[in-house]
Amino acid sequence: MTRVLLLLFFVILTGQAQAEPAITLSDASGSLTLVRSELEAFPQTVIETETPYYEGKVTFSGPSLRRVLEALGVEGHQEVTFRALNDYSVSGSVNSVLDLDAIVATRRNGAAMSVRQRGPFWIMLPLTERPELDDPQYHRYMVWQLAAIELK
Amino acid sequence: MGSRSAAQRVFSRPVVVTLFVALVLLLGASFHTYRQDQELQSVSLAELRMASWNLAQLGHEADEFGHELRSMTTVAADQDQLLLQYDILWSRYDYLLQSRESAPTRNHSDNESRLRSLFSQLRAMETPLMALVSGQRSDWDTLTMQWQPQRLALQQLVVDNFVGDETGLLMDQVQASRERLSLLSVLTLVVVAVILCYLAFALIYIRRQSRIDQQTGLPNANYLQVLPSVDVGQAIIACEIRDYRVVLSEYGTDYAADLTHTFIDRLKVGLELYSFQLVQLSPSEFVIFVHTGDTGQLVRQLLASVHFDWMVHDAVLPVRGIFGIDPAGAGPTLDWQDRYQQAQRCLAQAERQGLDHCINNQDLRKQLMEERLVHAGLVRFLADEPSSLSLSLVYQPIVSTGNIKDIRGAEVLLRAWQEELGPVPPNRVVELCERFGLGRQLGRWLFRQVAMETRQLYTDLGFQGTLSINLNPAMLADELETDVRSLLLDAGIPASCLCMEITEDNAALNFGRINELIQHLSQAGVGFALDDFGTGHSSLEYVRELKIDRLKIDRCFVQGIEHSAAKARFLGSIIAMAEQGFLKSVVEGVENEAQWNLVRAMGGSLVQGFFAYKPMLFSDFLAEILTHWSTVSTDHTLEVSS
Numbered sequence: 001m002t003r004v005l006l007l008l009f010f011v012i013l014t015g016q017a018q019a020e021p022a023i024t025l026s027d028a029s030g031s032l033t034l035v036r037s038e039l040e041a042f043p044q045t046v047i048e049t050e051t052p053y054y055e056g057k058v059t060f061s062g063p064s065l066r067r068v069l070e071a072l073g074v075e076g077h078q079e080v081t082f083r084a085l086n087d088y089s090v091s092g093s094v095n096s097v098l099d100l101d102a103i104v105a106t107r108r109n110g111a112a113m114s115v116r117q118r119g120p121f122w123i124m125l126p127l128t129e130r131p132e133l134d135d136p137q138y139h140r141y142m143v144w145q146l147a148a149i150e151l152k
Numbered sequence: 153m154g155s156r157s158a159a160q161r162v163f164s165r166p167v168v169v170t171l172f173v174a175l176v177l178l179l180g181a182s183f184h185t186y187r188q189d190q191e192l193q194s195v196s197l198a199e200l201r202m203a204s205w206n207l208a209q210l211g212h213e214a215d216e217f218g219h220e221l222r223s224m225t226t227v228a229a230d231q232d233q234l235l236l237q238y239d240i241l242w243s244r245y246d247y248l249l250q251s252r253e254s255a256p257t258r259n260h261s262d263n264e265s266r267l268r269s270l271f272s273q274l275r276a277m278e279t280p281l282m283a284l285v286s287g288q289r290s291d292w293d294t295l296t297m298q299w300q301p302q303r304l305a306l307q308q309l310v311v312d313n314f315v316g317d318e319t320g321l322l323m324d325q326v327q328a329s330r331e332r333l334s335l336l337s338v339l340t341l342v343v344v345a346v347i348l349c350y351l352a353f354a355l356i357y358i359r360r361q362s363r364i365d366q367q368t369g370l371p372n373a374n375y376l377q378v379l380p381s382v383d384v385g386q387a388i389i390a391c392e393i394r395d396y397r398v399v400l401s402e403y404g405t406d407y408a409a410d411l412t413h414t415f416i417d418r419l420k421v422g423l424e425l426y427s428f429q430l431v432q433l434s435p436s437e438f439v440i441f442v443h444t445g446d447t448g449q450l451v452r453q454l455l456a457s458v459h460f461d462w463m464v465h466d467a468v469l470p471v472r473g474i475f476g477i478d479p480a481g482a483g484p485t486l487d488w489q490d491r492y493q494q495a496q497r498c499l500a501q502a503e504r505q506g507l508d509h510c511i512n513n514q515d516l517r518k519q520l521m522e523e524r525l526v527h528a529g530l531v532r533f534l535a536d537e538p539s540s541l542s543l544s545l546v547y548q549p550i551v552s553t554g555n556i557k558d559i560r561g562a563e564v565l566l567r568a569w570q571e572e573l574g575p576v577p578p579n580r581v582v583e584l585c586e587r588f589g590l591g592r593q594l595g596r597w598l599f600r601q602v603a604m605e606t607r608q609l610y611t612d613l614g615f616q617g618t619l620s621i622n623l624n625p626a627m628l629a630d631e632l633e634t635d636v637r638s639l640l641l642d643a644g645i646p647a648s649c650l651c652m653e654i655t656e657d658n659a660a661l662n663f664g665r666i667n668e669l670i671q672h673l674s675q676a677g678v679g680f681a682l683d684d685f686g687t688g689h690s691s692l693e694y695v696r697e698l699k700i701d702r703l704k705i706d707r708c709f710v711q712g713i714e715h716s717a718a719k720a721r722f723l724g725s726i727i728a729m730a731e732q733g734f735l736k737s738v739v740e741g742v743e744n745e746a747q748w749n750l751v752r753a754m755g756g757s758l759v760q761g762f763f764a765y766k767p768m769l770f771s772d773f774l775a776e777i778l779t780h781w782s783t784v785s786t787d788h789t790l791e792v793s794s
Contacts, residue, residue: 052253086213086240115239116246145240 021120025072027151032072036106036120042067045103049128052139060105060124068104077151082123085145092141100125100133100141118144163354171350175343182336189329203257203313206248211310213241218303224292231285238281245271266309273302367409368416370432382441382488389440390476390495395469396436403464408435411462422457447479451509474502475509526576527584534593540571545601546767549776550738550760553752557780560758561618564602565767582624591626596635603643605770611644615777620651620681633672647677651702655683656694663697670699695733703730707741714746724754
């Protein structure tokens with residue numbers, strides 16, 4: 001466990017500047033780090049949607065949240081917590097979050113996102129396709145600068 | 153009267169309009185405040201929350217960056233973390249200044265310009281920061297100095313947005329709106345409650361008004377409908393102003409209303425010794441509920457009181473009230489409505505009989521019960537259904553004064569028999585038929601019966617005597633000719649042997665019309681007689697005006713002629729008068745030999761009376777004719793046609 005944490009620290013400390021940005025998945029039994037190329041190796045979903053952040057439609061792409069969570073294993077978990085680089089975090093039940101058809105966006109309009117552009121990863125919901133999700137109670141799951149996902 | 157006008161003021165149009173306007177204004181104000189409140193809640197509060205959240209994050213992220221910056225001169229220095237926090241802060245400014253979602257935050261007050269200024273100050277740190285990180289410079293303190301004013305300005309921005317005037321004002325507005333809304337809600341509720349009470353009172357008022365006559369202020373017919381009961385110790389009196397219609401038609405509504413008021417005052421005078429309640433059904437009809445033990449005394453007082461001369465213009469009109477009374481505690485205990493009906497029935501009875509009052513007592517009830525029995529029997533009998541009442545005919549021969557056995561004809565008389573009542577007086581049968589619209593049915597039955605009984609007498613025996621038939625009033629109509637032809641003449645009764653008797657009462661002064669009827673039948677040979685001559689009004693006028701052939705002199709002119717020469721002379725002069733007018737006279741009611749001899753001495757007339765013959769069944773009448781045929785005068789030869 002300590003070794004894993006040390007490894008994690010190493011990845012965060014070193015990886016931010018030079019290496020690929022990564023996301024850390026963890027649960028009680030351990031953790032898993034996925035870098036952007038690994039995430040982009042998963043089947044990709046493209047969402048073209050209006051957002052509260054930009055004027056007009058923006059295209060986001062990345063693996064589905066479900067697929068990302070399955071990399072660690074969804075079974076047996078009740079709650080999921082998303083944590084951002086700025087320490088913002090939000091939690092919800094696994095089932096309700098999976099129902100949102102969210103993706104872990106790695107690219108906006110085809111380009112990778114920097115931290116200044118609220119990347120590198122951004123939980124994105126298909127707001128245009130599912131207008132019922134365009135509501136503050138779902139907006140809070142749209143975590144930008146996503147750094148870690150914890151399952152409980 | 154005072155309370156009434158007060159009530160009228162309360163329910164006047166201005167009050168109603170004012171209340172209505174107040175309610176509409178309050179509802180409008182409530183709605184307006186509600187909308188304002190909704191706006192404040194849905195827009196301002198959401199924006200405020202968003203702004204607070206974003207600025208809190210900005211403050212937090214700035215602190216993180218400042219913390220990393222300060223640590224750069226210590227052992228905990230972490231360049232990557234510093235750059236990451238710089239980028240995070242940078243993205244926060246970018247988000248606040250660019251994103252659609254944060255537009256309300258930057259649009260609030262002068263937030264946008266302050267944010268832009270802060271963002272440009274942060275970007276100005278980028279070059280020295282990069283130089284420091286890459287090791288080209290090492291004066292971290294300079295950068296920290298550059299950061300300090302930003303941190304303070306940023307803190308001030310956060311503070312201003314959280315607890316500054318604008319936020320406070322917004323919260324105050326929300327609070328004020330809330331208070332206004334709740335106040336308005338209470339006010340609206342109060343006004344609605346007031347209006348509901350008002351409506352309830354209005355309803356009661358209207359219901360009460362609807363039970364009061366607007367002219368006189370007396371309870372009206374609607375009051376009777378809600379009257380639950382009447383003490384059996386109270387007499388129920390139905391009352392009517394007899395001459396009201398005359399006043400209304402001759403003098404108009406104002407005078408009629410005046411008469412009503414006068415009459416009511418008079419009634420109250422008549423009732424002043426009693427405890428009573430007066431109800432007005434119409435301008436001329438009243439009902440009185442009055443406690444009295446002595447109905448007779450009360451009626452006398454009432455009659456005296458409402459029997460008065462009413463001055464109108466220069467004329468004096470004798471006014472009379474008519475009363476129908478159901479006395480207190482009389483008869484079996486009935487529902488008051490039934491007693492009220494009895495009182496009305498008494499009033500109708502009094503009117504019918506031309507009396508000034510009629511009391512519902514044993515006799516009247518018996519009479520009414522009998523009338524019902526007879527009426528029901530008549531309806532069934534005339535409809536040819538099995539009936540408790542049966543009608544039959546008897547014949548009273550009319551003889552010549554020359555020979556008492558010389559039967560010149562007969563008057564057909566009606567007899568009625570009711571199973572329970574026994575014989576019913578024929579005039580009562582006729583009166584009931586007239587009252588209940590059975591008159592023509594009765595007449596037609598009589599014609600048919602006469603024809604059936606006497607036809608053979610004429611067709612087979614060649615009898616030429618006259619049959620006198622009383623016409624009840626309903627028969628004096630256009631259908632008379634048709635009925636006489638189809639029921640009598642067509643059946644074989646010679647027109648010349650028929651004499652229709654009209655009484656003075658039912659000739660009813662319309663001589664023109666009656667003469668028309670007479671003329672139609674006279675042309676066919678049917679004769680007409682004026683019955684009961686001398687008993688009605690204007691008798692001589694009838695004799696002069698009606699085109700009749702016979703005069704039937706009433707029995708009252710015969711009574712006593714054997715004891716009084718004057719009476720005898722008077723009868724003689726009537727007969728003489730008839731002769732002068734080419735009328736045949738028939739003297740009725742000759743009951744003894746002395747009378748017979750006197751009438752006979754006067755000569756020239758026919759006689760009908762007990763001394764000659766009593767009314768008899770047709771079979772006896774026939775036998776009588778056949779018996780005395782041989783003795784009759786030569787101009788009445790019997791022809792046996794068979």
